[in-house]
Amino acid sequence: MATITLRNLPPELLKRLRRKADKEGESLSKTILRILEESLGIRRTREPELHHELDALFGSWTKKEAQTFDRALAEQREIDTERCSMRQKKWQELTRDTLT
DSSP states (O other): OOOOOOOSOOHHHHHHHHHHHHHHTOOHHHHHHHHHHHHTTSSOOOOOOOOOTTGGGTTOSOHHHHHHHHHHHHHHHOOOHHHHHHHHHHHHHHHHHHHO
């Protein structure tokens, strides 16, 4: 295989290449080769990694457990308008006092 030297790399480009190499757990050289191959169509881009750590939990709840969970979520998603308006009034009082 041939070796090439790249000169005058802009600092931002080098920074991003190093960050990408670190993220992928690869050497800088390997990362640059992969990017070149993918951009020229020599190598297909990587498929996103699928994680299966939680697969054992899928479908393990009973219907009743799932309904209980859904009800709890629904309650958490409700907006208490009275409480929100009280907080808003208090905030307005605090900001009015600090601005005057």
